[in-house]
Amino acid sequence: MIDHENNNRGLTDTHEALELAQKAELDLVVVSEGKDAPVAKILNYGKFQYQKKKRQKQSARPTLKEVRLRPNVGVADYNLRINQAIEWLSKGNSVKFVIRLRGREHQNRSHAGELLDRIATNLSPVGKVLSLDKRSLIVQVIPA
Template sequence: MVRRNFNSPRVRPEQPNINHRIKASQVLLIDHENTNRGVVDTRDAVAIAKEAGLDLVVVSEGKDTPVAKILDYGKHQYQQKKRQKQSAKPSMKEVKLRPNVDDADYGIRINRATEWLGKGNHVKFQVRLRGREHQHRDRARELLDRIVEDLKQVGKVQSLDTKSLIVQLVPES
């Protein structure tokens, strides 16, 4: 059983500088219409933001005066999380096959690759050989050619390596 130390202070996530949490006396204000209002007293900037029904958020900590923008903080936070998810999404999907793959399994892999290419992801097909399968490399090459032929409507070949039996497809632009 794990024992917790209740005496240590809890680590709270760092709260952003919003509205009255801004410690600077003056900020470079950019209003909700993206116009630069110049250097303004922080209290006045918060009042302007409240009047517009929005929040005053520090966008970047400057050397002298921080840059603050009037915007809807909840919407801003949502957009940031959305951007992080988009950048964290892996763009290369990988499918590993054997040269004697069944038609049903092959169809499933092709359908999945079609979906991925439709969503804008790159797809990498790799044919793996084991043991005596190395004697039939020509069957693996034929499988790669069949994959390229079946996916030519939704994707184009970025690279084809017949030695290591790998083909990379990118979405058709």
């Protein structure tokens, strides 16, 4: 048994453990079922359930990583972003590439579209293209 101050009390009678929990105005919760003896802990059960649910939501939710590029990005910077995206996709996150155009770059919009296609082909071994929007210059890739 573990008390409310995280001190290990060792093997304790169930009746005695319940009395200690009532004195502390907390609950006696079986944390893990052991082969020899179960591990019980004195704690606030409502708070315990809330934290457990919060951990489950946090681990179940995939995150979306966003990468912003310009159409005239250098080779080294492009390779760095692609390698980062491959790493994120292998961890289970989805990646969104956004190409920003400024000023006269709007005249060469086709160059940005080619860059989107190149991104999609480079990430195809590790991910699947969810959406490729050449009008708003966005490509979203999810893990394969």
